[in-house]
Structure formats: structure tokens, C-alpha cells
Amino acid sequence: MKYVNEFRDAKIAQAVAAQIATLADPQRHYKVMEICGGHTHTIYRHGIKDLLPESIELVHGPGCPVCVLPMGRVDDGIAVAEHPEVIFTCFGDMMRVPGSKGSLLEIKARGADVRMVYSPLDALRIARENPDREVVFFAIGFETTAPSTALTLRRAKREGIKNFSVFCNHVTIVPPVRALLDSPDLRLDAFIGPGHVSTVIGCRPYEFISADYGKPVAVAGFEPLDLLQSIMMLMQQLADGRCEVENQYSRIVPWEGNLAALKSMSEVFELRPFFEWRGLGFIAQSALKLSPAYAEFDSELRFSVPGVRVADPKACQCGEVLKGVLKPWECRVFGTSCTPEHPLGTLMVSSEGACAAYFNFGRKSREREPVGAGE
Amino acid sequence: MCLAIPGRIEEILDEDLQLAKANVSGVRRTINIGLVHDEDEKIEVGDWVLIHVGFAMSKIDEAEAVTQLKALEEIGEAYEQELRELSVSRIE
Numbered sequence: 001m002k003y004v005n006e007f008r009d010a011k012i013a014q015a016v017a018a019q020i021a022t023l024a025d026p027q028r029h030y031k032v033m034e035i036c037g038g039h040t041h042t043i044y045r046h047g048i049k050d051l052l053p054e055s056i057e058l059v060h061g062p063g064c065p066v067c068v069l070p071m072g073r074v075d076d077g078i079a080v081a082e083h084p085e086v087i088f089t090c091f092g093d094m095m096r097v098p099g100s101k102g103s104l105l106e107i108k109a110r111g112a113d114v115r116m117v118y119s120p121l122d123a124l125r126i127a128r129e130n131p132d133r134e135v136v137f138f139a140i141g142f143e144t145t146a147p148s149t150a151l152t153l154r155r156a157k158r159e160g161i162k163n164f165s166v167f168c169n170h171v172t173i174v175p176p177v178r179a180l181l182d183s184p185d186l187r188l189d190a191f192i193g194p195g196h197v198s199t200v201i202g203c204r205p206y207e208f209i210s211a212d213y214g215k216p217v218a219v220a221g222f223e224p225l226d227l228l229q230s231i232m233m234l235m236q237q238l239a240d241g242r243c244e245v246e247n248q249y250s251r252i253v254p255w256e257g258n259l260a261a262l263k264s265m266s267e268v269f270e271l272r273p274f275f276e277w278r279g280l281g282f283i284a285q286s287a288l289k290l291s292p293a294y295a296e297f298d299s300e301l302r303f304s305v306p307g308v309r310v311a312d313p314k315a316c317q318c319g320e321v322l323k324g325v326l327k328p329w330e331c332r333v334f335g336t337s338c339t340p341e342h343p344l345g346t347l348m349v350s351s352e353g354a355c356a357a358y359f360n361f362g363r364k365s366r367e368r369e370p371v372g373a374g375e
Numbered sequence: 376m377c378l379a380i381p382g383r384i385e386e387i388l389d390e391d392l393q394l395a396k397a398n399v400s401g402v403r404r405t406i407n408i409g410l411v412h413d414e415d416e417k418i419e420v421g422d423w424v425l426i427h428v429g430f431a432m433s434k435i436d437e438a439e440a441v442t443q444l445k446a447l448e449e450i451g452e453a454y455e456q457e458l459r460e461l462s463v464s465r466i467e
């Protein structure tokens with residue numbers, strides 16, 4: 001396992017951590033946001049925080065697609081799923097997301113035909129196999145996932161499949177980051193850019209963060225050492241007084257992104273003028289809907305959806321946690337009425353959600369595996 | 376669903392539909408390679424790719440695949456769930 005050692009070697013991790021410590025000005029307080037939920041997971045899983053000096057605070061960002069979906073959209077999905085002719089398909093995580101009157105799992109128990117699928121192409125196969133039923137795919141995800149939906153719709157169109165449609169909830173990563181930068185609640189110093197999203201969109205879309213807001217960005221991979229290296233790159237930039245977009249994950253992320261994926265997205269989707277984000281409110285041009293060429297596959301045109309805005313339960317503080325204003329454990333229901341088994345908010349549902357990640361790893365420091373242990 | 380998991384291409388099934396058979400930790404499933412398979416860069420049998428919701432997202436080298444697999448095995452439950460979900464996939 002020589003490859004693994006290169007990334008896990010405790011000595012390298014400690015050397016990088018030591019370098020970060022020398023770059024950090026102890027008089028300053030640095031707020032570094034990791035945009036992506038996958039990074040949040042690694043940070044808690046490996047106790048990255050413990051390797052950093054006190055002066056660096058990691059703030060969790062809005063990059064978990066299950067977490068940012070507002071309750072009204074969950075309710076809309078459920079309304080579609082309750083049509084008797086509908087087979088409603090979604091990813092596993094979506095089944096447990098609470099709507100205002102229960103989750104998809106609960107309506108399934110009451111008899112609705114809700115099926116977990118691994119891929120939108122599985123949903124399309126189910127449509128092929130059930131020509132007398134209406135098959136709906138609940139599409140969620142950032143630019144990482146949107147191309148998969150786009151290619152699936154291309155295929156549906158090519159085969160002329162009439163009983164398939166997509167309830168589109170794809171969102172884009174840049175607008176919420178801009179909204180956070182504009183928000184007076186939060187003063188951020190630097191950003192760890194998402195890895196998987198960037199394989200599709202590349203690094204260029206983050207240039208506004210350094211050009212317009214003067215903050216450095218480092219796109220990072222998901223290994224603990226990737227994250228430490230990206231934090232080191234950010235601290236180096238801050239120490240030098242530079243602000244640029246750097247790519248720590250260049251072994252996977254091409255600067256220009258994936259052109260085939262971008263092309264499929266621009267063919268199949270168009271931007272919505274507005275979309276509601278949990279905790280962040282309405283953000284302009286932050287989500288995708290099907291383009292006119294694919295309107296025949298749009299579930300929102302095929303079925304009437306309530307489209308009502310639903311406020312989160314009073315006790316929930318997902319919004320504050322999503323904005324990085326509160327830490328997960330500061331939410332008043334964390335670990336009491338909201339747990340991974342019985343989630344009240346979305347951040348407890350998926351393993352990338354900050355609350356679930358902290359619940360599972362962060363608070364149980366005994367079980368936490370230090371970087372490089374045993375290798 | 377946010378995971379991207381490494382798989383090794385075992386067979387190109389359909390050039391037109393851009394389908395290939397991939398082996399992910401011993402689970403063999405059909406995936407779509409349309410996002411990484413084009414004139415400039417063809418996917419071949421034996422290549423490693425990162426797979427997300429049934430689609431190859433990027434071609435990776437073996438060292439990267441081994442590293443990522445090790446990391447995924449360590450995360451345990453989330454990866455096992457992903458493999459369970461993959462195992463019911465029947466992409467055609």
C-alpha cells in the first residue's frame with residue numbers, strides 16, 4: 001500500500017501542520033470555509049481541527065445537496081409521489097428527509113410507490129419496464145450530479161420514452177457562495193473549494209471570490225492530507241498578501257472542467273430566476289430547470305405541485321448552521337430531538353451533513369482516527 | 376449519494392449508448408462513460424474511473440484509485456450503503 005502511505009504518512013501530515021502553524025499569525029483569527037459536505041465529513045472523521053492552530057476556525061459551507069433543499073420542495077416531491085399512477089424514484093438519502101407532513105419513507109409505508117435508485121438511468125429503466133405507469137425521478141445535486149440527469153434525459157428523448165419525467169432540484173455552487181460573501185453575518189478569510197463539483201465546472205468559476213472579494217481559494221481533494229495541504233496553500237496566500245484560485249486537486253480536477261458534462265447541462269437545463277435554499281432564502285439564478293427543448297420531461301409541468309414555501313420547524317436551526325453562524329452542537333435540538341435515526345433537520349440526514357458528521361465522529365473523539373495512525 | 380467511487384472498466388458494452396461494465400470493490404455493474412469517453416480520450420478496458428450515480432466522472436490512475444478505495448473502506452457505513460445501492464442498480 002505504498003500509495004496510501006504517501007497520503008497518510010503521519011510525518012508528512014505533521015510537517016504540513018507545522019508549516020500551517022508557522023504561517024498563521026497568532027494575533028489573528030482566520031475563518032476558513034470548506035464549501036463541500038464531503039470535506040466536512042473528512043474534517044470530523046479525521047479530526048483535522050486538532051492539527052490546526054487555535055487561530056484557524058473551519059466553517060462548514062452549504063455544499064451538501066440534501067441539506068440545502070427547502071422543506072417546501074420535499075413537500076412538492078411528496079405531492080407528486082402520492083399520485084396513484086406514479087412510481088417515484090429518488091436517491092437513498094432523500095427518502096428520510098423530513099417534509100412538513102412526513103418523509104418519502106413514511107408515505108411509502110402508507111402505500112405510495114416510492115423506490116430508491118442508485119442512478120437516474122435506473123429510473124429510466126423502471127420507466128421502460130412500466131409503460132403503463134408514470135415514472136418520476138427526484139433529481140437533486142450540484143453540478144457533480146446534474147450532468148448525469150442531463151445524459152439520462154438525452155437518452156429518454158432519443159428513445160421517445162413518454163412516461164418518464166424529472167422533478168428537477170439541481171442547484172449550482174457559485175450563487176450560494178456569493179450570497180455568503182455578501183452576508184453581513186459572516187466574515188470569511190478563505191475558501192476550500194469543492195473537489196467533485198470542480199471536476200465538472202473547473203476552477204475558473206471561483207475566480208470572482210479572489211477578484212471581487214479578495215479572498216483566496218484552494219480547490220481540494222478528500223484525503224486528510226489533501227485538506228491540510230489546501231489549508232497550507234490558503235495560509236501561504238494570506239501570509240504573502242496574495243489572493244488567487246489554486247488547485248490542490250489537479251490530479252483529478254482540470255482547470256477548465258469537463259467540457260462534455262458542461263455541454264450536456266447547457267443543452268438540457270436552463271437557470272431558474274430564483275430558487276429557495278434552506279437557511280439561505282431565495283437566491284437568484286442558483287438552480288436549474290429543464291430547458292424548453294426538454295419541457296416534455298418536466299414533472300412540474302406534468303403534475304400540479306403545490307409550490308408552497310414551508311418554514312422549517314421552530315426548533316430547527318439548520319439555516320444558521322448552513323450559513324456557518326452556528327456550529328452543529330450549538331443547535332438547540334442537536335443530539336436530543338434531532339439525531340441521525342430521527343432527523344428533524346436535513347443536516348442530520350446525509351453523511352455529508354455537518355450535524356450527522358459531527359454526531360457520528362466529532363463528538364466521539366475516542367473513536368476518531370488520527371491522521372497517519374498505524375501506517 | 377455524494378460519494379464518487381473508483382471502479383475498473385472490465386468491458387465496453389455499447390459504444391453507441393456509451394455503456395461499460397465496471398468492477399467496484401467486487402460489485403460488477405453497468406455504468407455510463409459518456410462524460411469521459413470521446414474522440415480525444417477513449418476509455419479502455421483496465422482503466423480506472425471515478426463513478427458517481429452510475430456515471431464515470433473522471434479517469435484516474437491506479438495509484439489514485441487505490442488511495443481512494445482505502446479511504447472509502449475506512450469511512451465504513453457510508454461506503455457500504457453506497458455499495459448496497461450500487462448492487463441494486465441495473466442500468467441498461
Ligand code: SF4
Pocket residue numbers: 315316317318319321328331332333334335338339344345346347348349355
Ligand atoms: S441538529 Fe438537526 S435541526 Fe439542528 S441544525 Fe442540525 S440538522 Fe438542523
